Amino acid sequence: MTMTNRVIEEFKAEFKSVDITEAPYEKQGYHLSIEARTGNLLNIIDFLDKREFYIIDLFCVDYQDYLELVYFFNTHRELCRIKVTLKLDPVKPVAPTISNTYTIARWYEREVHEFFGVYFEGHPNLTYLFLHEEIGHYPLRKQHVPVPDGDKKLLNSFRPHEEENSFFINLGPQHPSTHGVLRVVLKMDGEYLISAEPVLGYLHRMHEKMAENKSYMQFLPNPARMDYPGALLFNLAYVEAVEKLCGIEVPERAKYIRTITCELNRIASHLLWLGAFPADLGALTPFMYAFDDRENILDILEDVTGSRLTYCYFRFGGLYNDINEETFIDATKRFIERMRERLVMYDKLITGNVIFINRVKNIGILEQGQAKKYGFSGPVIRSTGIPFDMRKVDPYAAYGSIDFEIPTGHIGDNMDRYMVRMKEIEISLNIIEEGIKRLPSGPFKTEKVPKKLKPPKGDIYNAVESTRGETGVYIVSDESDTPYRMRWRVPSYSNLMTFPHLSRGVLIADAIATLGSYDIVVPEIDR
């Protein structure tokens, strides 16, 4: 019996009055959908929590007549995505908070609050997370709804009161180790952290709002700007979602090229992290070596896609252009050989270094039990020992036909996160090698794609494994040529939010090592 059937049975037994409907997975990207009401939402959440479901995402859609809160759940053992919806009154939207069960919801709910004006009863700290003082309306509502006075509780204007034994430090937005413009308000006692509170939105570029103003085609360059180190993977998530929504078939060759270029991009992204992580610990030379290797990938990818960083290469139904077969395969093979040698060098320079080991081992330990509370993914979850990888769980592109292993860690400390990523580079090299061997010939793009895409009414959730974890895109279509609502589920967001938990009572140096080990990309979090 599959997970889905079991859940249906158990759910029907427990909730007689609530409907649970099966959704066509191929069309919508989730298996079950439940329509909850304010009264029974918490019970449903409890039901899911008991069955080891983790929360993928929480967001809101404004249907004008009503607001709909959407909760997405899945399990780490087996693919079973459940969409729970909750309809709210658009004038005075109030919902119960689920942050007592799922900790990550604390931040998701704050986000919904500031973008839609939904109030969450029982939320411990319903302040603004992204927006700044000047914005006087709820930006993602379809109509202009002004924010009532006294509701704009901003961390921006938050002047933490100093206590006798502690003081506050603003780590960022301009700080060498926050990898961009993240701000973390640290409450410290000497060198020890008492608590940490991330403040986001310094790079909020309104991607989700922008999507509602652009056609499907015109949104293509945007995903690459969300996660610039792994641009192709975000591109793929978006393109595949739209393809599923419109039912566009992709030729085999395109699938393989997508896989190969994505894995190259993954290595490039991991190399960027491999440089930045020791740099956070004070070693600057690996940074240069990693970038040297990365340049090699960029050369290959530039020859394919035409850009060095923010690729806009995948198109609905295929690719922008075919690869240049001789040069590409040759260069890739040479790169694989070189990279394998370099990995040995990195082992000598970084992995074996006693100072490095002492700095990362047993620091920032994430337990398996927290995985469902926070919904973190990618190398962060694999480091805790859970072999959860979207490429394996829900194969897309050509991953289904290529065999590869999933590296896992043991205790989930910084060292494990480091080792998992290093191992992933190696595995990516294997995947690329395998993909090149099997690369079929044929067209690189389907001909049948209409110039103006007008997908049928409905919604879709599609997830890929980006370099940082599960990247999902949720699109609501209303038959026009622009998405009605587009939501991005980004892995760094949930990964980062474990930081307040991990940084309690540790040294500032350890906290920074932990922050570095997440490999966060701020534009992706801020969107």
Add this chain to the structure above:
Amino acid sequence: MRVVADIIKGAYSLIVGMGVTIRAFFSPVVTCQYPRETVNISPRFRSHTKLVGDPENPDRTKCIVCGMCERNCPSHSIKKVEGEKKEGEKKKTATSYILDFTTCSQCGICVESCPVDALEFSDDYNPVGLKREDFHYDLVKEYEKRKKAV
């Protein structure tokens, strides 16, 4: 005894690391000295777009002023695509094609959507300027300049 062994092991790992760096110290540099030499840039490199000349009539570009690129551009970088119909020709001839490169995202949608393949990416990889208006290119004029240079 374990402490001593740890110290020795640790010191050895440090020496191994130093070996890596000193080897790098004596190996050749990988730098490309930019203004004196340039990296081989792929022909597919995407900079701003340029107009392609009509092979039949080098005085005009291939552009037929259909406005597809203008409509499809994600960030409305293409402004003022205008042209006139010259006598004796079937298609319109572009007289001005203004590209605001400062909002372009080099996605290639304009190139793709052009029905007559009049657009191409140029190789202008290092543009700099002193004001932002420097990058409002008139592609027709640029085409004429290029033609003169050849």
Add this chain to the structure above:
Amino acid sequence: MCDTIINIVNIVGKEVVRTVIGLVGVFIVVLGNAIMLTWTERKVAGHIQRRIGPKEVGPFGLLQSFADSVKLLGKELLTPANVEKPLYFLAPTLIFVPVLVTFVVIPFDGFLQVKDINTGILVILAFSSLTVLSILIGGWGSDNKYSLIGAVRSVAQNIAYEIPLLLALLPVILMANSFSLRDIAEAQRGAWFVVYQPIAFLIFFVASVAETNRTPFDLPEAESELVAGFHTEYSGMRFSLFFLAEYTNMFIVSAIAVTFFLGGYQGPILPGVVWFFIKTYLLVFVLLWFRWTFPRVRFDQLLNFSWKILIPVSFLNLLVTGGILKL
């Protein structure tokens, strides 16, 4: 008129004239060394990272440090609003005193020494504590939390590492039977003390890396944690003084290590001063090499390393040396 001048010269005496000339020489050496070292550091860093480093400014980029120093001199002298002005101004000046004083007693050659003081090493150690003090008041006066944390770290680190530093020097002082640096250098005519005291040399070298705040012990200015540490709020000239002091300190600890363990100016064929500089710069190169290879240790690890390993080992070393010498 003429009388008074002669009088003054008489009163001042040869010794003072010699000292003044020596001080001027020291000043030139300090500046030249710092300029040279900044260039070397960037060049070494470049080649370790397989790039070129400074190249376009002057031949081989040799004028790079000059350009930097001229630029820093020409910068606006900016004083942040909330600083404790007297402390803020005093710190960069104070950090320069020990640097100048220390050079007075270092024997560059048998005859090339500004002044041989019979408590030479004590002078160096005594005045080097001023460095800590100036970092402290600089960090304190800056009214910046990052500076303050950097300063506190610096003090804890210096207190912890001054002890093994001293204890590592003591066996050599015992063997040479003198505090004077020249006597110590002369005592190594036969064999260098590093042969008898390899452990002391290692301890001294590690401790001196910590004393100069270099990677892997660069916690007071740890970039990824504390922005720029204690000199976050300093700019222009004042910052360049910190910069200068850091590079001169690197030279000084290497020079002391050379004098104490590597035979000072002793060496065949070449004149002593050349040997001295060769040995010193080799040690400086090792310091640079360290910096561009290792990550930074953590604060508690740093202190533990000193209290739990360096100090007991150096005590043991001292005891054994004393025992062997006197029994």
Add this chain to the structure above:
Amino acid sequence: MIFADIIFVIIILITLGGALMTVLSGSIIYALMGLVTTMFGVAGLYIYLNAPFLAMMQILIYVGAISVLITFAIMLIGPLYKKPKEWSYPLKFILAAVVALFSFFVFAKVILKTQWTVLSKPFAISTKDIGRLLFDRLTFPFELISLVIVVAIIGAVMLSLYSRGEK
């Protein structure tokens, strides 16, 4: 040797100025700076007294250890006491000044009254002599002092451990 005199006077001024700064300045950190100045002055006086070893030890111990320790403590006390009120009511100041001046004049009288038997022999005590004395005649006090220091260190560590445990 007029120069020596001039420098001597300067050193005296430094010493006394530092001492006054120590007691009269408004904030602890300036008081500490005053103390450091005084210590340097006293070290200079030691050099005039033909005791360069003592001068160096003075700087090494007082500046390098004690004042750094005190600064460290001030920093640990933290921003709370960055500018504590050092000036209490003037009556107390007057009282303190009276006490200080009184003791000054009493001892001054004593100094001036007493006929010191100043021997005009050249003073030639080297570091070696001090060392000999310390390990010969004064071994017991020397060991006692070391004991005191060890006890002090242990005590300080215990105290700080106690305070940490309490938290």
Add this chain to the structure above:
Amino acid sequence: MGKRSFHLETKDPIIKFAVLDKILDLARANSLWPITFGLACCAIEMMCASMARFDIARFGAEVFRPSPRQADLMIVSGTVTKKMAPILVTLYEQMPSPKWVIAMGNCAISGGPFVFEGQYNLVEGVDLLVPVDIYVPGCPPRPEGLLEGLMKLEEKITGTRRFPVPEPKW
């Protein structure tokens, strides 16, 4: 496009030491220390420019200072949002003069591809906040673009260009 609130003015000093000024200008042009201030995608290309392949160190500009007090050059590499704007201005003001700004990438120049009607969080061009000396367009610009910008800045400071001009490509 919003109105510019900054106009670049050059005031002639009353007394001029021609030679000294020239030396100072030369020194300044050849020792531009940037502040570590990465905003978005372009920050990666900025890092690339300082890495082994392109090595900005050859021009003496690799000394990325984390503290604005010690920096001369601010490379605004990425999108400036309204929430970030006051911080950017603070950082600019904390830099001691003479100081320069390079707007790197289309976002910094004009808001780039993120400009659309109804946008609520974007500063459309960093030149609305601080005076910008050099504009380097691209999304993101290649590292060569940044190096070229650096040389253009040197040209702007000293008045002459020391380096050869690579062949223009179109």
Add this chain to the structure above:
Amino acid sequence: MTGIGLYNSLNVYLFIGLALLACGILGVVYRRTLISMLISIELIMNGAGLNLVAFNRFVAPESAYGMAFTLFIMGIAAAEAAIALAIIILILRRYRHVEGAKLKEMKD
């Protein structure tokens, strides 16, 4: 031209030491925080050391007792500072201030 030889007179040193003592007493009595009291005590110690060395130099130039005892004073001063600071920090942790006059509890 010879100087007055100010530095060759015992009384000068004694008076400097005395001045340091007076300053120290002034500080100890009137300063409020414990740390500044400690600093004042260090002043007194300095004065005492100076006196000892001066007597050694002028009254008993053949021995080194004065100097040896000055060294002892330094050692004591260091020990005293360590203990005192530990106590001060303890007091700070417990009473949240370091003002001597307010410490009533200790008297009981």
